[in-house]
Amino acid sequence: MTRLTLLLCCAVFYAASARADGCTTFSINGSYANSFQYYRFYDFRSLQETIIEQNNAFRWDPQVQSLSVNDSSWSRDWEIREQAKAVTGEDTISWNYTASNVKIVRSDDSLKEPTTYLTLSATRHSSQLAAEIDFAQKSILYASIRASVRVNGASGAVAGIFTYHNDTSESDIEILTRDPGNNVHYSNQPTTDSANKINPGSSYNVSMKAGRQWSAWTTHRLDWVPGHSAWYVDGEMAASTNINVPDAPSAIILNMWSNGGQWAGRMPNGTEARLDVMWIEMAFNTSTQRDSPSGSTEIRCSVDKAVGRPTVSAGIASGRNGLEFCLLLPLILATWLFCDLIN
Ligand SMILES: *[C@@H]1O[C@H](CO)[C@@H](O)[C@H](O)[C@H]1NC(C)=O
Ligand SMILES: *[C@@H]1O[C@H](CO)[C@@H](O)[C@H](O)[C@H]1NC(C)=O
Ligand SMILES: *[C@@H]1O[C@H](CO)[C@@H](O)[C@H](O)[C@H]1NC(C)=O
Ligand SMILES: *[C@@H]1O[C@H](CO)[C@@H](O)[C@H](O)[C@H]1NC(C)=O
Ligand SMILES: *[C@@H]1O[C@H](CO)[C@@H](O)[C@H](O)[C@H]1NC(C)=O
Numbered sequence: 001m002t003r004l005t006l007l008l009c010c011a012v013f014y015a016a017s018a019r020a021d022g023c024t025t026f027s028i029n030g031s032y033a034n035s036f037q038y039y040r041f042y043d044f045r046s047l048q049e050t051i052i053e054q055n056n057a058f059r060w061d062p063q064v065q066s067l068s069v070n071d072s073s074w075s076r077d078w079e080i081r082e083q084a085k086a087v088t089g090e091d092t093i094s095w096n097y098t099a100s101n102v103k104i105v106r107s108d109d110s111l112k113e114p115t116t117y118l119t120l121s122a123t124r125h126s127s128q129l130a131a132e133i134d135f136a137q138k139s140i141l142y143a144s145i146r147a148s149v150r151v152n153g154a155s156g157a158v159a160g161i162f163t164y165h166n167d168t169s170e171s172d173i174e175i176l177t178r179d180p181g182n183n184v185h186y187s188n189q190p191t192t193d194s195a196n197k198i199n200p201g202s203s204y205n206v207s208m209k210a211g212r213q214w215s216a217w218t219t220h221r222l223d224w225v226p227g228h229s230a231w232y233v234d235g236e237m238a239a240s241t242n243i244n245v246p247d248a249p250s251a252i253i254l255n256m257w258s259n260g261g262q263w264a265g266r267m268p269n270g271t272e273a274r275l276d277v278m279w280i281e282m283a284f285n286t287s288t289q290r291d292s293p294s295g296s297t298e299i300r301c302s303v304d305k306a307v308g309r310p311t312v313s314a315g316i317a318s319g320r321n322g323l324e325f326c327l328l329l330p331l332i333l334a335t336w337l338f339c340d341l342i343n
């Protein structure tokens, strides 16, 4: 029995116990600090080849339940849109959402993180193709959505990260490839009234601070809470509003599209634009509130301390960490003995 095996064995047990953190409430900080009942983290970085193949081959098959970014919930939790969109106005063209424009890809630079990421592309070869992923749970009622993304490619496409109930109950983050490299759009629909006059406070065209460009990895965040929407760039609030804040159960969507119209612009024939995604992190409630199991104590975790790892909040933390350590020590010893036995 080598020390390495022993170490690995212990590491596996430790990882298992550390993951079983049992957070029951997920809190967010910022100007509209709040808490949520559910949490998800989809990490597309550093995936192994077999995982990529599995995901690219199966993830939109509704029969397949158990494949994911790694092995859990990517395929179960997200649907990939296949939809033909008709011409909607004089200036627009017809376009299609297609599953083949959604892929997990390997980075060209294998030495630099991330070695893999999710990419949604809008492509134009005469026809216009687009990509969209929809969170399968469609009754999200309030959420904090964060995604580390970059946008590159031809002018005339729109990258969207948004909530959607209907066209007048929707909260958006949008990046337009025809825009200057540091502008991001935030809006709560409808942004105009029936006379096509702008609804003040419903939309923002923000210049990201500190020379940030959307072509480089940036963390975009939308906090949607009762009465307020707030948008963040790399952890700093860039805009907030109490106008047109949605209050209906919604879907969560990421997409990359173009319809050749005035807002998106038109992609030149033979070009491509991409929304690359390193990870998506979400804390949310649904319209059907979950009852907390009776007798269970609330374990409140912050999602702001470490990406992808909700951390037990201060106060409860000290007691719990102490308890965890006490439980962990015998566990390590038991593991040690167990590993010794099986080797
Ligand atoms: C949220 O918490 C994190 C970690 O403590 C901190 O780095 C960040 O500045 C906080 N953000 C806001 C908006 O308060
Ligand atoms: C989410 O639900 C929990 C439990 O009902 C509640 O305490 C919390 O305020 C809700 N969060 C939002 C943003 O509505
Ligand atoms: C994904 O699976 C690999 C191999 O099983 C493992 O090494 C890695 O830690 C897993 N990543 C996550 C995020 O669970
Ligand atoms: C778009 O979808 C329509 C309807 O399903 C189909 O007829 C058309 O061939 C598709 N176009 C492309 C470019 O995939
Ligand atoms: C776009 O390019 C394709 C070949 O790449 C060509 O067949 C088609 O006619 C072009 N369409 C337009 C509108 O220029």
Ligand SMILES: *[C@@H]1O[C@H](CO)[C@@H](O)[C@H](O)[C@H]1NC(C)=O
Residues within 6 Å of the ligand: 165, 166, 167, 168, 169, 248
């Ligand atoms: C959108 O949904 C809201 C809330 O359910 C409703 O009040 C509104 O009439 C809907 N708008 C449209 C255009 O259907």
Ligand SMILES: *[C@@H]1O[C@H](CO)[C@@H](O)[C@H](O)[C@H]1NC(C)=O
Residues within 6 Å of the ligand: 176, 179, 180, 183, 205, 207
């Ligand atoms: C957003 O603002 C920038 C200037 O900061 C401007 O160049 C750009 O055209 C605006 N975008 C839209 C879609 O209005």
